[in-house]
Amino acid sequence: MRTLWRASLPTILDVYRAVLFDFGGVITTSPFDAFAEYERELGIDVGTIRSINARSIDSNAWARLERGESDIPTFIEEFEQEAAQAGVELDGARVLACLQGQLRPRMVRALERCSALFATAIVTNNFHPPTADPESSPSAQAFAALAAVVDVVVESSRAGVRKPEPAFYELALSRLGVSAHEAILLDDLGVNLKPARAMGMTTIKVVDPDEALEQLSALTGLDF
Numbered sequence: 001m002r003t004l005w006r007a008s009l010p011t012i013l014d015v016y017r018a019v020l021f022d023f024g025g026v027i028t029t030s031p032f033d034a035f036a037e038y039e040r041e042l043g044i045d046v047g048t049i050r051s052i053n054a055r056s057i058d059s060n061a062w063a064r065l066e067r068g069e070s071d072i073p074t075f076i077e078e079f080e081q082e083a084a085q086a087g088v089e090l091d092g093a094r095v096l097a098c099l100q101g102q103l104r105p106r107m108v109r110a111l112e113r114c115s116a117l118f119a120t121a122i123v124t125n126n127f128h129p130p131t132a133d134p135e136s137s138p139s140a141q142a143f144a145a146l147a148a149v150v151d152v153v154v155e156s157s158r159a160g161v162r163k164p165e166p167a168f169y170e171l172a173l174s175r176l177g178v179s180a181h182e183a184i185l186l187d188d189l190g191v192n193l194k195p196a197r198a199m200g201m202t203t204i205k206v207v208d209p210d211e212a213l214e215q216l217s218a219l220t221g222l223d224f
Contacts, residue, residue, distance in 0.1 A: 015181075015182070016118065016182055016183065016184055016202070016219065016220065017118060017119055017176075017178045017182040017183070018118055018119040018120065018121065018173075018176045018178040018182060018183040018184070019111075019114040019118045019119075019120050019121075019183070019184045019186070019216070019220065020120070020121045020122075020123050020172060020176075020183060020184065020185045020186070020201075021107070021111055021120070021121070021122055021123070021150075021186050022122075022123060022124060022163075022185075022186060022187040022188060022189075022192070022206070023122055023123075023124040023126070023143060023146075024099060024101055024124065024126075024188075025101070025187070025188030025189070025206065026104075026107060026186050026187060026188055026206045026209075026212075027103065027104060027107050027108060027111065027122070027142075027146065028101030028102060028103055028104060028139060028142070029101040029102045029104065030101065030188055031098050031099045031101060032050065034097075034098035034099075034100075034101070035049045035050065035095070035098050037098075038094060038095070038098060042088075042090075044088055048086070048088055048090075049090065049095060049098075051086070052079075052082050052083055052086050052088075052090075055082070055086075058165075060078075060082060061074075061075050061078035061079040061081075061082055061092075062075070062079065063162065064078070065127045065157075066125045066126065066127055066156045066157060066162045067156055067157065067160055067161065067162050068127070068128070068156070068157040068158065068160060072096065072127070075092060075096070075127070076092030076093055076096075077092070079092040079095065080092045099139070100139045101139060103139075103142050104209050106209060106210070106213060106224060107209055107213070108146065109224065110213055110216060110222075110224040111146065111149065111150065112149055113222050113224065114216075114220065114222065115149050115150060115151070117220075117222070118220070119151050119152070119176045119177070119178060120149070120150040120151055120152075121150055121151060121152040121153065121154060121172055121175070121176055122143075122146060122147065122150050122152075122153045122154070123153075123154045123163070123168070123169075123172050123185070124153075124154070124155055124156065125156040125162045125163050126155050126156060126157050127156075127157045128157050128158075151176065152172065152175045152176050154168065154171055154172045154175065156168065159171055163187070163189075163192040164191050164192045164194065164195045164196075165195075166195050166199065169185075169195065169196050169199060169201070170199075179200070180196075180199040180200035180201045181200040181201070181202075183201045183202070184201070184202045184203075184204065184216065184219055184220070185201050185202070185203050185204070186203075186204045186206050186212060186216065187203070187204075187205065187206065188205065188206045188207065189205075190205060193205055202219060204216060204219075
């Protein structure tokens with residue numbers, strides 16, 4: 001990460017001073033596509049994995065892994081038990097492998113352009129590995145490279161809090177040295193954007209990356 005040197009400098013707009021990017025589903029392709037492919041392979045309803053992760057959202061296996069409260073073997077055991085309780089048999093390791101998305105070059109360029117004029121951050125729910133070890137996967141290598149571009153990185157597994165917990169956003173804003181109303185957040189999940197918006201952040205839901213970048217361009221005045 002770079003030294004944060006622009007916090008007191010004016011940007012091209014008076015309104016915004018910071019842009020925060022989620023990683024998986026924003027800078028990389030969505031893991032939900034890989035979940036759906038796995039579900040179709042098994043012949044189960046598309047959306048099953050997401051529905052399991054939506055149960056006991058603050059205390060389930062996924063939440064505990066992302067807050068750094070458990071390790072991968074524990075997650076696999078707990079997640080497979082949760083799947084069995086939902087009436088399906090899933091391979092927890094295969095589910096984790098679905099998180100290895102492909103980089104979106106336009107989104108990477110947008111992050112780099114924003115970093116020239118705004119304070120920037122990567123804010124992600126993750127676990128270790130993969131991102132702790134740059135050699136563990138192409139996605140992890142990309143994460144490590146982009147971490148050097150932005151001013152701040154907030155990882156749930158290191159911070160002990162995760163999106164959509166308000167404390168996660170408060171931590172990111174504090175490290176950036178900006179107020180909520182001065183920040184733009186890009187995320188692919190509405191559940192993550194809702195509390196940020198309630199705090200005063202301007203939010204962009206990334207479903208179609210091109211549409212999201214059009215919105216970001218309108219807010220920042222930059223051409224992506």
